[in-house]
Amino acid sequence: xxxxxxxxxxxxxxxxxxxxxxxxxxxxxxxxxxxxxxxxxxxxxxxxxxxxxxxxxxxxxxxxxxxxxxxxxxxxxxxxxxxxxxxxxxxxxxxxxxxxxxxxxxxxxxxxxxxxxxxxxxxxxxxxxxxxxxxxxxxxxxxxxxxxxxxxxxxxxxxxxxxxxxxxxxxxxxxxxxxxxxxxxxxxxxxxxxxxxxxxxxxxxxxxxxxxxxxxxxxxxxxxxxxxxxxxxxxxxxxxxxxxxxxxxxxxxxxxxxxxxxxxxxxxxxxxxxxxxxxxxxxxxxxxxxxxxxxxxxxxxxxxxxxxxxxxxxxxxxxxxxxxxxxxxxxxxxxxxxxxxxxxxxxxxxxxxxxxxxxxxxxxxxxxxxxxxxxxxxxxxxxxxxxxxxxxxxxxxxxxxxxxxxxxxxxxxxxxxxxxxxxxxxxxxxxxxxxxxxxxxxxxxxxxxxxxxxxxxxxxxxxxxxxxxxxxxxxxxxxxxxxxxxxxxxxxxxxxxxxxxxxx
Amino acid sequence: xxxxxxxxxxxxxxxxxxxxxxxxxxxxxxxxxxxxxxxxxxxxxxxxxxxxxxxxxxxxxxxxxxxxxxxxxxxxxxxxxxxxxxxxxxxxxxx
Numbered sequence: 001x002x003x004x005x006x007x008x009x010x011x012x013x014x015x016x017x018x019x020x021x022x023x024x025x026x027x028x029x030x031x032x033x034x035x036x037x038x039x040x041x042x043x044x045x046x047x048x049x050x051x052x053x054x055x056x057x058x059x060x061x062x063x064x065x066x067x068x069x070x071x072x073x074x075x076x077x078x079x080x081x082x083x084x085x086x087x088x089x090x091x092x093x094x095x096x097x098x099x100x101x102x103x104x105x106x107x108x109x110x111x112x113x114x115x116x117x118x119x120x121x122x123x124x125x126x127x128x129x130x131x132x133x134x135x136x137x138x139x140x141x142x143x144x145x146x147x148x149x150x151x152x153x154x155x156x157x158x159x160x161x162x163x164x165x166x167x168x169x170x171x172x173x174x175x176x177x178x179x180x181x182x183x184x185x186x187x188x189x190x191x192x193x194x195x196x197x198x199x200x201x202x203x204x205x206x207x208x209x210x211x212x213x214x215x216x217x218x219x220x221x222x223x224x225x226x227x228x229x230x231x232x233x234x235x236x237x238x239x240x241x242x243x244x245x246x247x248x249x250x251x252x253x254x255x256x257x258x259x260x261x262x263x264x265x266x267x268x269x270x271x272x273x274x275x276x277x278x279x280x281x282x283x284x285x286x287x288x289x290x291x292x293x294x295x296x297x298x299x300x301x302x303x304x305x306x307x308x309x310x311x312x313x314x315x316x317x318x319x320x321x322x323x324x325x326x327x328x329x330x331x332x333x334x335x336x337x338x339x340x341x342x343x344x345x346x347x348x349x350x351x352x353x354x355x356x357x358x359x360x361x362x363x364x365x366x367x368x369x370x371x372x373x374x375x376x377x378x379x380x381x382x383x384x385x386x387x388x389x390x391x392x393x394x395x396x397x398x399x400x401x402x403x404x405x406x407x408x409x410x411x412x413x414x415x416x417x418x419x420x421x422x423x424x425x426x427x428x429x430x431x432x433x434x435x436x437x438x439x440x441x442x443x444x445x446x447x448x449x450x451x452x453x454x455x456x457x458x459x460x461x462x463x464x465x466x467x468x469x470x471x472x473x474x475x476x477x478x479x480x481x482x483x484x485x486x487x488x489x490x491x492x493x494x495x496x497x498x499x500x501x502x503x504x
Numbered sequence: 505x506x507x508x509x510x511x512x513x514x515x516x517x518x519x520x521x522x523x524x525x526x527x528x529x530x531x532x533x534x535x536x537x538x539x540x541x542x543x544x545x546x547x548x549x550x551x552x553x554x555x556x557x558x559x560x561x562x563x564x565x566x567x568x569x570x571x572x573x574x575x576x577x578x579x580x581x582x583x584x585x586x587x588x589x590x591x592x593x594x595x596x597x598x599x
Contacts, residue, residue, distance in 0.1 A: 101579040324542040346583035364522035379519040395555035453559030
């Protein structure tokens with residue numbers, strides 16, 4: 001029998017429909033693969049019993065002719081999504097053994113369409129990080145081998161201190177690693193500043209951050225509410241479109257979710273891109289950017305041109321201010337959102353001599369260093385006397401960033417092409433230990449999209465000089481994810497897919 | 505702008521995070537690195553620019569003012585570190 005975990009979501013769907021294998025067999029194959037890949041640390045909780053029960057129910061539905069869009073498809077769920085009766089921690093000690101008595105809207109919709117849950121995926125604590133190294137469960141290992149490493153060398157490092165192995169990106173590092181390592185057919189993820197697209201780029205997978213409001217945020221642990229969006233990471237553009245169709249939609253429980261019909265995103269895959277105008281923003285040519293990123297970007301534009309798209313130079317003048325403005329807005333919102341973790345209603349509690357002492361000790365013990373720092377930055381920029389200078393100014397700059405995009409779209413640009421990240425995946429323990437800004441720079445190309453509330457798709461575009469995958473990013477008009485899927489397929493057809501070898 | 509050690513202690517207090525004295529210098533350095541990074545925002549002309557309040561043009565939805573949920577004290581207190589008779593237990597707040 002062929003390795004069922006190596007299939008794409010779309011191929012697995014066809015196999016299930018034709019009766020070549022059952023949902024139970026498909027779930028079993030993935031559970032076995034997960035067990036054999038524990039050292040990668042992609043899953044923080046495996047739910048085999050639930051997976052098999054869901055798969056069995058799926059097979060029964062199929063027999064009755066009631067198969068949904070994702071019938072029998074096994075998925076991994078980022079640990080930021082509340083799953084009813086299944087521990088949800090946001091990979092923070094402060095949530096401890098929190099077991100939600102409710103299900104997030106997005107996962108509810110996935111189960112509605114027949115999907116099967118394999119377990120909960122690792123991420124940076126409260127989604128704050130770009131390498132999955134801030135997780136309370138420890139780092140995740142990227143299944144892509146470091147340049148010039150032998151499999152033996154990688155196995156030895158995996159058994160030891162993991163130094164030299166690559167990070168899978170963050171914050172959705174468990175999601176990207178699990179998809180790349182064939183530990184699920186697709187994964188849920190979230191993106192506040194690049195947390196879907198940067199991990200996708202680092203692992204050679206495909207991820208989309210939808211337009212703000214396209215997916216419900218209800219039941220997803222909040223980081224920065226005006227920037228957070230749910231989205232999928234998958235093996236192909238088509239798989240990503242299939243997951244998006246299920247995840248998107250209006251939800252009365254999230255007042256920022258839009259009441260607009262959800263298109264069949266899969267129908268956009270394979271659609272002609274002839275005559276579409278693609279903008280190349282000159283401001284993304286940042287100082288010190290490696291030549292290979294520049295070459296990748298050029299190659300991406302040529303691929304779209306070959307398919308009949310028009311390539312034009314554009315200007316998004318406020319690009320360079322997006323990242324610093326983000327590091328005011330996001331921590332400000334985080335400091336407010338994370339005020340709820342006080343040791344009273346759920347999660348960790350460290351006793352204190354009075355209530356304030358209890359709060360302070362609980363939060364000192366429960367939050368990791370990166371989270372504490374962001375809460376403190378947020379507290380500072382919102383505090384009396386600094387609000388106007390920092391927070392208000394950042395929100396004005398956000399208006400300008402959004403206006404940049406509105407102006408180019410009004411001139412007829414359908415989508416914007418940029419590199420997804422300024423480099424390929426780096427090593428575990430390599431970045432950000434002394435200066436947090438070094439790590440933050442990872443999101444330089446992705447963060448504008450969150451600030452402007454736009455959709456952004458990241459997918460493999462090629463490799464760097466050492467053979468590591470590099471991602472391209474397509475940025476769309478608000479609520480025009482369809483065009484991104486059409487353009488993405490054109491790039492995937494020409495650039496091909498990245499396949500990680502199983503060495504662990 | 506940069507923060508001094510006293511300000512770091514004050515922010516920690518406002519954020520309700522106990523910060524041991526030994527950790528103050530490192531935290532101060534990291535916060536100042538970030539404040540240094542965001543300083544470039546000062547060069548942007550924001551005269552007459554409206555601060556963003558909603559990234560998608562959307563009117564806040566209204567619903568009928570009726571009770572839609574409730575009577576779930578069991579589920580609400582289920583995850584509490586300490587609770588009794590559907591109350592959250594905390595150290596004495598009022599003398």
